[in-house]
Amino acid sequence: MPGLLLPFTRAVTYTRWLHLLVGAIVPFVCAMIYPGLSSPSPADWLLIAAVPVPLGLGAAMAPSVRRAEGLQARLMLFSGPHARVRSEEDPGVSVAPSASWSDRARTGAWLVLRLEAGLAVALLTGQLMALSLSLAGAAAGDPGVGDLLLDVSGTGWAYALPAPVPVLVLLGVAAGAGALMARAARRLLGPSAKERLAELEERTERLLERNRIARELHDSLGHALTLAVVQAGAARAAADPEFTGRALETIEEAGRAALEDLERVLVVLREPARPAAARPALDEADRLLESARSSGARVDAEVTGPLELVPGPVSREGYRMLQEALTNVLRHAGPVPVGVRIAVEEARLRLEVRNPLAPTAPVTGAGGGGLRGIRERAALLGGEARAGRDGGQWLLRVDLPLR
Template identity: 60%
Template sequence: MDRMLRPFGRAVTYTRWLHLFMAVVWPAMWWYVFDRPGAWFTAAALLACAGAVPALRTVEGLQARLLLLGQRHDSGHVDIVTAPSRTWGDRGRTVLWLETRLLVGCLVAFLTVQLPMLAVDLVRTAGGGGPDGATFLRVPGHHWWYALLAPLPLVLLAAVVTGSGSLVTAVARRLLGPSPAERVAALEERTERLLERTRIARELHDSIGHALTVAVVQAGAARASGDPAFTGRALEAIEETGRAALEDLERVLGVLRESERPVSARPTLSDAGQLLESARASGAKVDAELSGPLERVPGPLSREGYRILQESLTNVLRHAGAVPVRVRIDVTDGVLALEVRNALTAGLPGPGRGSGLRGVRERAALLGGRAWTGPDEGDWQVRVELPLG
């Protein structure tokens, strides 16, 4: 019993009922004022013409979301869309929805009026009175047991209210829902958001991880050296690296806070000198060779190349410490080649381990390139090749 009565405690049950009544009001007024039986056919024809207007899909979608689903704003739900019709297929589904809503609305409105009248007629005829002349289903005779049947029309009305609401909601999801093209577009948008979140997570990992690694290495070296001049240089390197990391953090947080905010410039391979100097200031002996027109490398490749170089140097400082490092960046034959090598030590991660190395491989794969990380001829190498095309 509780399960049967539960729908009547929900507001959406009555808003769905109201939604069906709204489809019938204007044709009923027209039929009542002009007393023309053809008013309903004229209403159906007008709805067919109105459904071809792209904006009507937005109006019907908003009504359906509010009254059928109980959503007062766009909550990211895609069961019912509120975008204008873009194709004739969308227009056809909108027309079919309008006609279906009119048909179901007429039936529900008729039963909503007639079933209570039938219940009253059963009680009246059971007491010897006559039925109402406006009742569609006449009750013959005068039998006392008609009073026992009086609740049945009301139970049927309750079933009509709940059943028609569920039916019209299912039809709305089908006819006012997203088309296959819109579903694909929504999936692509969701994928883009997920990729953007992954990219932001990698950016923060690389930038903040590099800054903390440099700070730890510099602080340890300064404490061990006991040289005031070296300590001053170490503090200066920590300050510069920390400031760059704060700028990266502020930029990323700005993008997260304001989706319409223009993205500030991100570092590219043209700024690789700052990374190399930071690594040298941390004690690493960096032998760098940069060849080719780095400034002509496309923006996305140049920015991702910078992050790959940053992560590679961070791994060296974190796991190997102040060791000789060979850096080669070459732009030739339509390929950006980047290689970082250093002496293999026990502290370096093994092949396939570490989120940083995984991020290097993911960056390369997303750009259509390849990445190799791991031991090579007694060295630890990170080698990446990215096609410029």
């Protein structure tokens, strides 16, 4: 029983009812002009229902009408954040202007439905409310209401018992008709295929941007923290003031670079319209190599080909991949000999990072977030990243197309 009464306690039931009644204004205004509202016959009511149809179809040709109807439907047919009983469900109603003839046709069908349904509900509302008042008047001794489909004859207190029934029936009809109109709004005013595709593309772009920012923070901060941990541990083990000074200098430089990267990412998050600051590229790879060397790793680097000819996106992503690869070496294998090869060939860029596996160390990057990020970066550029054992060493190889 409480479930049956729930629609009567929700504000959206009455806003939907009002939405339906507003749709009856145009038919009634047309009826005042012709054929008039003085004792109309059934044929007159059919004419009253038909006259506004061309007006609705004509109005639907204006692109802004779809936006106006969508806004009204969202406000009055669905529970908003202000409602006592809230709904987290997306209304699925577009508020964009008509962009095609299909949009105009659906808007026209919606306007005709709104006019006809509104007229029917308005007539039913008048009849049932009048019937309830007539029953109450009959209980008091004078029905006092004429022109009803169901005339009340006689008087007596017994008429007070059925007096609330028409009102309850009306509320049930209003709740049901409102729910049907909400479903119709989703179908007729819902996003078109083009709008759904644009929304999907926008959502995909947001997700890609979030993933890119997550990778940036992971690579930059992870590299800086790994260097700081390795340098601090080495300085404590060496107990040499000169080495400790160099370690602190390296930690300071890595921390400053990480703060610059963090500030650049935060600027992008706070002000999406503002262009991001330049990101480091492969021509700054010496900074990464020196950071690894200062952490105790013996880095043997080989660079072939003109790095300045590498396209910007490829160069910047290559820098991050090399940074993550060196971070993985320091994190999992420690200060070991590392072979780095950067080769710019005719149509591709190849990165190789090779290091010996420590006897007690786990297989580096077998399924961690760092290697997954490298693979994602490579895939977005149309390239490929592979990592695995190569004899007694761990080899990471990245191939990126330059076009």
